[in-house]
Amino acid sequence: MSELILEVKDLHVHYAVEGAVSKAVDGVSISLPKGKTLAVVGESGSGKSQTMYGILGLVPQPPGKVFGEAALFDGEDLLRVSEKKLRQLRGDRIAMIFQDPMTALNPFLTVERQLTEVLESHKGISRKAARAEALEMLRRVGIPDPERRIDQHPHQFSGGMRQRVMIAMALLCRPALLVADEPTTALDVTIQAQILELLRNLQTELGSSMILITHDLGVVAGNADYVAVMYAGRVVERGTADQIFEAPLHPYTQGLLASVPRLDAAQKEQLVPIPGQPPDPTQLPSGCPFRTRCSKAEDRCAAAYPEVRRLGEGREVACWVA
Amino acid sequence: MGRFIFRRVLGLFPILLVVFTMSFILMRAAPGGPFDAEKPVPAEVKRNLERQYHMREPWCEARFLPALQEPGLSTEAERQIRAEHAGASRIEQLCTGVFQYGWMLSNYVRGDFGPSYKYKDRSVNEFIRSGLPVTMQLGLVAVCFALLIGLGAGLIAAIKQNEWQDHASMGAALLGISVPNFVLGPVLIFIFSLTLLWLPPARWDGWQYMILPGFTLGSVYAAYIARLTRGGMLEVVRQDYIRTARAKGLSEKLVILRHAMRGGMLPVVSYLGPALAGLFTGSIVIERIFNIPGMGRYFIDAALNRDITLAMAVVVVNAVFLLVANLVVDVVLGLLDPRVRYE
Amino acid sequence: MSTDVIQPRPPLLEVDEPLEEIEGTSLWQDAWRRLRKNRMAVASAGILLFVVLFCVFGPWFVGYSFEEQNLAYGAQGASGAHWFGTDLHGRDLLVRTMYGGRISLLVGLCATAVSLTIGVSYGAISGYFGGRLDSMMMRIVDILYTIPFMFVVILFLVLFGRSLVMLFVALGAVSWLTMARIVRGQVLSLKQSEFIDAARASGVGHFGIIFRHLVPNALGPIIVYTTLTIPRVMLEEAFLSYLGLGVQPPMASWGLLVSDGANAMTFFPHMLLFPGAVLTLTLFALNFLGDGLRDALDPRMRS
Numbered sequence: 001m002s003e004l005i006l007e008v009k010d011l012h013v014h015y016a017v018e019g020a021v022s023k024a025v026d027g028v029s030i031s032l033p034k035g036k037t038l039a040v041v042g043e044s045g046s047g048k049s050q051t052m053y054g055i056l057g058l059v060p061q062p063p064g065k066v067f068g069e070a071a072l073f074d075g076e077d078l079l080r081v082s083e084k085k086l087r088q089l090r091g092d093r094i095a096m097i098f099q100d101p102m103t104a105l106n107p108f109l110t111v112e113r114q115l116t117e118v119l120e121s122h123k124g125i126s127r128k129a130a131r132a133e134a135l136e137m138l139r140r141v142g143i144p145d146p147e148r149r150i151d152q153h154p155h156q157f158s159g160g161m162r163q164r165v166m167i168a169m170a171l172l173c174r175p176a177l178l179v180a181d182e183p184t185t186a187l188d189v190t191i192q193a194q195i196l197e198l199l200r201n202l203q204t205e206l207g208s209s210m211i212l213i214t215h216d217l218g219v220v221a222g223n224a225d226y227v228a229v230m231y232a233g234r235v236v237e238r239g240t241a242d243q244i245f246e247a248p249l250h251p252y253t254q255g256l257l258a259s260v261p262r263l264d265a266a267q268k269e270q271l272v273p274i275p276g277q278p279p280d281p282t283q284l285p286s287g288c289p290f291r292t293r294c295s296k297a298e299d300r301c302a303a304a305y306p307e308v309r310r311l312g313e314g315r316e317v318a319c320w321v322a
Numbered sequence: 323m324g325r326f327i328f329r330r331v332l333g334l335f336p337i338l339l340v341v342f343t344m345s346f347i348l349m350r351a352a353p354g355g356p357f358d359a360e361k362p363v364p365a366e367v368k369r370n371l372e373r374q375y376h377m378r379e380p381w382c383e384a385r386f387l388p389a390l391q392e393p394g395l396s397t398e399a400e401r402q403i404r405a406e407h408a409g410a411s412r413i414e415q416l417c418t419g420v421f422q423y424g425w426m427l428s429n430y431v432r433g434d435f436g437p438s439y440k441y442k443d444r445s446v447n448e449f450i451r452s453g454l455p456v457t458m459q460l461g462l463v464a465v466c467f468a469l470l471i472g473l474g475a476g477l478i479a480a481i482k483q484n485e486w487q488d489h490a491s492m493g494a495a496l497l498g499i500s501v502p503n504f505v506l507g508p509v510l511i512f513i514f515s516l517t518l519l520w521l522p523p524a525r526w527d528g529w530q531y532m533i534l535p536g537f538t539l540g541s542v543y544a545a546y547i548a549r550l551t552r553g554g555m556l557e558v559v560r561q562d563y564i565r566t567a568r569a570k571g572l573s574e575k576l577v578i579l580r581h582a583m584r585g586g587m588l589p590v591v592s593y594l595g596p597a598l599a600g601l602f603t604g605s606i607v608i609e610r611i612f613n614i615p616g617m618g619r620y621f622i623d624a625a626l627n628r629d630i631t632l633a634m635a636v637v638v639v640n641a642v643f644l645l646v647a648n649l650v651v652d653v654v655l656g657l658l659d660p661r662v663r664y665e
Numbered sequence: 666m667s668t669d670v671i672q673p674r675p676p677l678l679e680v681d682e683p684l685e686e687i688e689g690t691s692l693w694q695d696a697w698r699r700l701r702k703n704r705m706a707v708a709s710a711g712i713l714l715f716v717v718l719f720c721v722f723g724p725w726f727v728g729y730s731f732e733e734q735n736l737a738y739g740a741q742g743a744s745g746a747h748w749f750g751t752d753l754h755g756r757d758l759l760v761r762t763m764y765g766g767r768i769s770l771l772v773g774l775c776a777t778a779v780s781l782t783i784g785v786s787y788g789a790i791s792g793y794f795g796g797r798l799d800s801m802m803m804r805i806v807d808i809l810y811t812i813p814f815m816f817v818v819i820l821f822l823v824l825f826g827r828s829l830v831m832l833f834v835a836l837g838a839v840s841w842l843t844m845a846r847i848v849r850g851q852v853l854s855l856k857q858s859e860f861i862d863a864a865r866a867s868g869v870g871h872f873g874i875i876f877r878h879l880v881p882n883a884l885g886p887i888i889v890y891t892t893l894t895i896p897r898v899m900l901e902e903a904f905l906s907y908l909g910l911g912v913q914p915p916m917a918s919w920g921l922l923v924s925d926g927a928n929a930m931t932f933f934p935h936m937l938l939f940p941g942a943v944l945t946l947t948l949f950a951l952n953f954l955g956d957g958l959r960d961a962l963d964p965r966m967r968s
Binding site: 500504516607611621637 | 808810815816817819820821823824825896900903904907908909920923924927930931934937941944945948949952953956
Binding site: 056058087088089090092095096098100104107108109117118121122153155166169 | 561562563565567568570571572573576580581584585658661
């Protein structure tokens with residue numbers, strides 16, 4: 001128990017939407033050992049970001065509702081802790097990096113203000129001291145000429161630089177858990193690799209654990225120790241990165257892997273996309289939500305949601321057929 | 323920033339010239355002059371006075387319609403001459419107009435607005451000097467009311483979105499927009515002055531006198547500001563960077579005051595420009611209702627009395643203030659929104 | 666490694682089940698649905714309809730004419746014979762309110778129509794042609810924005826006489842600026858759309874594109890702003906009438922009635938209350954409806 005930095009059990013995040021209920025997260029359980037990286041993979045709308053928002057208390061309630069068995073962060077259940085305690089943890093011990101650094105940073109405030117306020121709020125140090133630390137962190141993440149840039153505004157930075165600023169902002173308090181929500185999606189391909197490498201290095205340096213949310217399997221390979229595949233608000237398969245890549249069990253995972261071009265694949269192998277579209281979270285199909293797009297679907301797939309089968313430590317799959 | 327201000331200030335002058343010219347043309351085109359409504363004056367005296375006001379220009383007369391220079395012409399005879407030589411008369415009038423324009427412009431540039439057409443022993447400058455501070459005070463009080471009430475109501479409505487405070491605020495705001503100030507004014511006088519006897523109903527002799535007129539004038543703008551604040555804040559609160567601020571663990575107070583306000587205030591600041599314009603216009607009516615000796619009052623009286631020089635001067639002074647105020651608003655906008663600064 | 670540049674193309678994907686037909690609704694159907702759900706907006710529309718009927722057909726049901734004076738009677742409060750009471754000249758206030766409504770609404774609609782025509786054309790042309798023409802046209806708008814228009818309008822009305830048509834033109838001319846800006850903004854963003862390219866490719870001329878393609882697609886904000894302009898213009902008319910510069914007696918407008926009422930308020934409050942209430946109610950309903958339309962057409966702005 002104590003080697004897990006995060007253990008989530010049966011988390012639900014529902015939204016009231018014009019008379020219907022949207023089940024963005026429909027019973028998710030994940031876990032992450034300390035110092036490791038977990039990649040949460042899925043299409044957009046699969047609930048990967050909402051899971052993290054739910055854990056961190058970033059879901060507005062109303063119109064949302066977060067409930068579940070537990071969301072243990074280093075032993076403490078975040079679902080049952082006070083709002084004040086959650087706020088203390090956010091930014092300090094759990095930090096989040098968001099997808100689009102242009103919209104995620106406040107355009108009206110200087111970078112200095114946005115960095116120092118984290119330290120001021122959580123560590124209670126003076127602004128001058130905070131500034132010095134912020135400068136140091138900017139240097140660490142690779143911003144050139146930090147003394148000048150720190151007083152600029154976000155729109156004066158390029159996309160990659162802005163993401164580095166976000167990373168710096170997240171790491172200022174040396175968080176135990178870093179959640180990176182699609183950190184490279186909005187960036188050029190050439191910059192993506194740099195940012196991922198930066199994240200890996202800093203994570204090792206600080207000894208933090210990381211959750212990497214992405215829809216891009218290319219990002220997962222080489223950056224994650226564990227993988228959780230999500231579909232329609234649930235985790236359909238879990239395992240180590242090697243297990244998932246080499247022996248995917250769930251038809252969805254298999255479909256994902258088959259639709260991604262690989263360097264080691266034979267040239268004539270065709271890419272096979274998964275037909276259809278993700279379901280509307282207010283109108284999920286009965287039974288297994290993937291069955292409408294699954295080539296291996298059987299009758300029992302419509303009858304009930306598949307039980308989760310455990311195949312070893314941390315290795316799970318939710319499928320009748322697999 | 324300095325260059326930006328400089329260029330804007332430079333741009334003020336052409337606009338002022340346009341305003342001045344428009345008013346001047348209106349004035350020249352209007353039938354009648356300063357002497358028509360009064361008891362008939364001997365033709366010679368009238369001519370001399372007209373020359374003083376530069377409504378007659380001997381040079382032009384000599385050049386285009388020399389018949390007018392006959393000594394001892396009666397007004398009737400003059401009219402005859404003009405009717406007979408219609409074409410030349412028009413050119414002569416144009417010529418006189420140009421001279422008058424130049425004369426008035428040079429006076430205006432020196433800050434001299436000329437004599438009042440109606441009160442011939444008083445200069446327009448006197449009126450402006452006495453009326454301007456009063457109107458400015460009134461405007462200031464109105465703006466204070468508008469900002470305090472508007473920002474407050476708007477913030478509350480945004481924070482308590484969809485709860486009763488929101489509906490109440492926005493309902494009151496809608497009412498504020500729908501009730502004309504010349505209805506609100508008398509009603510307030512009725513309630514607070516005549517019935518409750520708490521506040522004085524008219525004139526401008528102390529701070530108590532400023533409350534009712536200031537509030538009446540400012541109420542419409544308070545309503546708009548409340549709506550804009552609410553809208554702006556709601557829009558901002560939906561932004562990603564607010565989620566980031568919360569994810570950083572900042573207190574809700576910091577999130578609202580430091581992160582949300584900056585963006586949320588922008589529509590309000592932008593609105594202040596046109597609001598100030600409306601404030602001046604509104605003061606015309608308010609000063610009338612509450613019998614306040616300000617510029618708005620002078621203006622409407624001047625317009626109705628055909629005291630053209632006074633009316634013109636008020637328009638130009640008003641334009642100056644409006645332009646300067648708009649400039650200040652733009653500068654403030656630039657300070658608040660760094661994205662604008664670097665364009 | 667194959668030296669073929671062109672590879673044989675893989676067969677198209679076989680799909681077992683046809684993809685589910687997603688039924689779309691048009692922007693207008695969505696907006697209409699949202700508007701209908703907004704009960705207050707619907708109520709406002711109802712109130713407006715009632716007011717219009719009241720003003721247009723009401724006088725037939727009331728016995729008095731709007732100018733019939735009864736000086737001996739003077740101003741009287743509400744009574745069975747005169748539901749709104751009478752004014753200082755003994756004229757029935759109910760009928761005068763109805764007639765006044767006709768004038769005020771007429772002025773509101775016509776002046777708004779003037780402002781709409783000028784504003785939409787100006788903004789659409791400016792936005793469509795862009796470049797230096799656009800900069801210049803917008804500079805003019807900026808300049809006009811800062812000129813104290815009301816003052817000039819007042820001078821105009823005083824010096825050149827007060828007719829109803831003059832009122833329409835003057836008020837319309839004052840309010841087209843914001844409409845122009847809004848339309849220009851819409852045109853600027855719509856200009857790049859593909860359907861415009863398609864229209865151009867099929868040989869539609871500039872003005873055809875502007876008025877048959879761009880403007881109809883910008884109708885949303887135009888409608889919203891128009892609904893909000895009407896009450897503003899009516900307020901401005903009331904303002905001018907209050908100063909004695911608008912509608913002249915014996916004709917009535919709500920502004921005139923309120924002006925008389927405000928003057929006589931201390932002794933005859935009903936003279937202010939009744940027309941004032943009707944005016945406020947109408948403006949309130951118009952503003953509410955405008956808000957409702959705006960919310961319906963742009964769901965992001967909704968609470």
